[in-house]
Amino acid sequence: MKIRKVVITAAGYGTRFLPVTRSQPKEMLPLLDKPLIHYSVEEAIKSGINQIVLVTSASKRSIEDYFKRSPGLESFLKDKGETELLKSMDEITRMADYCYVLQKEPKGLGDAVLTVKVVVGNEPFALMLPDDIIDGPVPGLKQMLNVYEKYNTSVIAVQKVKPEDTGKYGIIRGEEVSPGVYRILEMVEKPEPSKAPSRLAIVGRYILTPRIFEILKETPPGKNDEIQLTDALHALLQQEKLYAVELKGTRYDAGTPLGWLQANVDLALKSKEIGKEFKKYLKELT
């Protein structure tokens, strides 16, 4: 069955980025001149999906405002004759269909996913965590859709991490069925290095079958007392085959100050507008 909807979760408190996230959603932090969440929507569109379901919380109105039309700005730009800028602002609203679902309490990623059952229904869907920015020649989600089309079952994105970093991610154990594609045998949320079954860490991109909803309803709180998607996926292994695909490209954890800075520096260096000048500036620094 074709994937028509992408769910993007944006309901957390962004505690790794306090204090800026006290009053500003983490997903609205700028990466060059666009907020992080814009990159997820663009990746979905470049992967051929334009129905976007955003999971937000009460304090995240600025995300809705960002994707809405802005009549005041539009007439201002029109009066100034800024036709190109006006067109690109309009495109943000037009590029996708947006729908918002409210997560009532921050009870974890598993709970956030369960809240979209009401709009996703009984079809497979993609899930993206917007603080994971993937930069590569093929959009991350597109790489996964290619694997989904072959196996028609849930597909999880992974990348190898340093052994000491397993405690930051969901970790999978699997058998490699083709280069970079694994049949998953086990999944654990944030195991300490001595207990990690491999170095293959989950990146925030998933393609999920609707079976996950029934499992999530029964999943008790796990790590950090939150309902963990990884625990539900581990349980799903009893009912269907799951595959993991090693994403090609650089992953930035832009939900932390260091990862966000790295993403900004790398993207700035590649930018057509400011790349040259920024490189010159960095050279002067060293």
Ligand code: G1P
């Ligand atoms: C979540 C998932 C984790 C995954 C990570 C990817 O954790 O629970 O399995 O590895 O996203 O970014 P979080 O970063 O929300 O704590």
